[in-house]
Amino acid sequence: MAIDHLDGALIELLAREPRIGVLEASRRLGVARGTVQARLDRLQSNGVIRGFGPEVDPAALGYPVTAFATLEIKQGQGGDVRAHLATVPEVLELHTTTGHGDMLCRLVARSNADLQRVIDRVVGFDGIVRASTAIVMENPVPLRIIPLVKQASGD
């Protein structure tokens, strides 16, 4: 479960050059191929590395607008709301949270006007009492994991 320095270096290497093979990785890290293979297997069965799925940019798909919506849910309707939001393709992510809102979701849309349509679809559901939306203007720190990996592997 804990990660050591070699694991960390391997993850960093894979993040920088994803198309690298096991053999090339072993050369870069200066260890035997079998070691890299074993570490990779372990990281994957550990769940540390969930997979190597393609990272798709919604903007390049024609959805350049991102927003976060905080939703307030009617008591006991949580399950229904979840199921409803799961059917909306523009909902990229949904969390239930503590705090004032009950749920937080990430939305994308084709334009600011289109965002209105998406929000209407999201909140046009009985269990949702109130929604407050924050439109993303900039993304100074895109989703990243490497700094955390470095910290977890002892810098």
Next chain:
Amino acid sequence: MAIDHLDGALIELLAREPRIGVLEASRRLGVARGTVQARLDRLQSNGVIRGFGPEVDPAALGYPVTAFATLEIKQGQGGDVRAHLATVPEVLELHTTTGHGDMLCRLVARSNADLQRVIDRVVGFDGIVRASTAIVMENPVPLRIIPLVKQASGD
């Protein structure tokens, strides 16, 4: 820039079985290898597919607590705050937004107690006026892109 059905099917296939090769993908999709290769190249240079980096689970690294913090920033301090947050490994993501808060960031921590430390570090900076934090309890819809890809490629 727009995506057709074959592109969509290719992305879905890669998302389901990331370790698949170009050759195997071409067999599954029933097209020639060169076609898959060309589509993949195009999707990558288009920026639709940003890469194939490993998806690392923070929980498996020992950071099972996720939270979203809404920050209010003192006028003119935006740049400094951004730079500050970029140095905190537990800040996985940072957006500037419209709405009441000025920024929204995703945090992880080793525990609820540790989250206090992280928040102190995040807000312990001059330009930040106020912070409100929502701790994630559940994640009913994990970050996903496939439904959007299907929609963008014409179902």
Next chain:
DNA sequence: CCACCTGCTAGGCATCATGCCCAGCAAATG
């Protein structure tokens, strides 16, 4: 103190995928 187990190294081997080439062909474009 010894036996054991685990993790890393180093190598061998057959199979398979890759990158790169070609020529042919169909549809869309000018």
Next chain:
DNA sequence: CATTTGCTGGGCATGATGCCTAGCAGGTGG
């Protein structure tokens, strides 16, 4: 009508992969 673009189907050399063996160091428990 000529050209361009995208897909097909194939060939070929190189390289990576999956799977195996054997040796060796370190730590653990009897």
